[in-house]
Amino acid sequence: VIASLRPPRLAGRRLLVSAGPTFEDIDPVRFLGNRSSGKMGFAVADAARRMGAEVTLVAGPVSLPTPPGVTRVDVRRAAQMREAVLSALPGQDAYVGAAAVADYAPAETLPQKLKKSGESLTLTLVRTPDILADVAAHPARPRLVVGFAAETSDLETYARDKLHRKGLDLIAANDVSRPGQGFEGDDNALSVFWRDGRRDLALGPKTRIATDLLLIIAERLEAME
Ligand code: CTP
Numbered sequence: 001v002i003a004s005l006r007p008p009r010l011a012g013r014r015l016l017v018s019a020g021p022t023f024e025d026i027d028p029v030r031f032l033g034n035r036s037s038g039k040m041g042f043a044v045a046d047a048a049r050r051m052g053a054e055v056t057l058v059a060g061p062v063s064l065p066t067p068p069g070v071t072r073v074d075v076r077r078a079a080q081m082r083e084a085v086l087s088a089l090p091g092q093d094a095y096v097g098a099a100a101v102a103d104y105a106p107a108e109t110l111p112q113k114l115k116k117s118g119e120s121l122t123l124t125l126v127r128t129p130d131i132l133a134d135v136a137a138h139p140a141r142p143r144l145v146v147g148f149a150a151e152t153s154d155l156e157t158y159a160r161d162k163l164h165r166k167g168l169d170l171i172a173a174n175d176v177s178r179p180g181q182g183f184e185g186d187d188n189a190l191s192v193f194w195r196d197g198r199r200d201l202a203l204g205p206k207t208r209i210a211t212d213l214l215l216i217i218a219e220r221l222e223a224m225e
């Protein structure tokens with residue numbers, strides 16, 4: 001068979017991707033955020049579309065263009081991201097949780113700007129919902145639930161712990177302590193783990209890493225049929 005006549009690898013699949021940071025508001029002018037650029041998740045959404053999938057992208061606050069042909073839903077807080085992801089869940093074949101969701105958010109968002117007073121300030125933070133774990137436990141769970149793990153040490157141990165604890169099918173881990181593969185750059189390297197497997201995707205452009213990750217996702221989906 002001529003390669004170009006084969007259907008694209010993700011034709012007929014529906015993929016839901018979350019990307020970017022979340023911003024948790026303290027008051028009308030201040031928030032808690034993180035350094036996620038959203039580039040990895042946007043690259044996954046773009047590559048999945050190119051590979052023939054129907055793609056929905058739930059995006060935190062990022063300054064990135066919407067990949068062509070991708071349906072985008074913009075959100076800000078973790079709680080909003082959870083709502084958007086869970087609403088889009090029915091009918092998806094896979095969920096790829098590439099967002100850097102805040103683990104804690106201010107217990108309350110003040111309606112007025114907080115005025116300074118005193119020499120120190122204590123903010124009370126409360127845990128946010130774990131969107132990925134909620135997707136994996138949901139009645140409308142996609143057949144394949146894929147998480148990311150950003151670690152600074154013991155990559156495989158922490159990644160496999162998240163794989164089991166959250167009930168995932170795949171986890172893509174990156175060592176954010178290594179130069180050139182952090183949150184903000186255009187390059188990344190990933191180690192992908194599943195129950196009885198591992199594959200390392202060497203340092204390269206996030207666009208290439210995204211395609212390689214999606215080939216593993218396509219393979220896992222095919223293996224389930
Ligand atoms: N995640 C999520 N909701 C959260 C926190 C994390 O959906 N409230 C998802 C991320 O999108 C990612 C995965 O969980 O796919 C792992 O995120 P990470 O921050 O590495 O793990 P945590 O479980 O938050 O653990 P910790 O930050 O303590 O390492």
Ligand code: CA
Nearest residue numbers: 100101102103
């Ligand atoms: Ca976290």
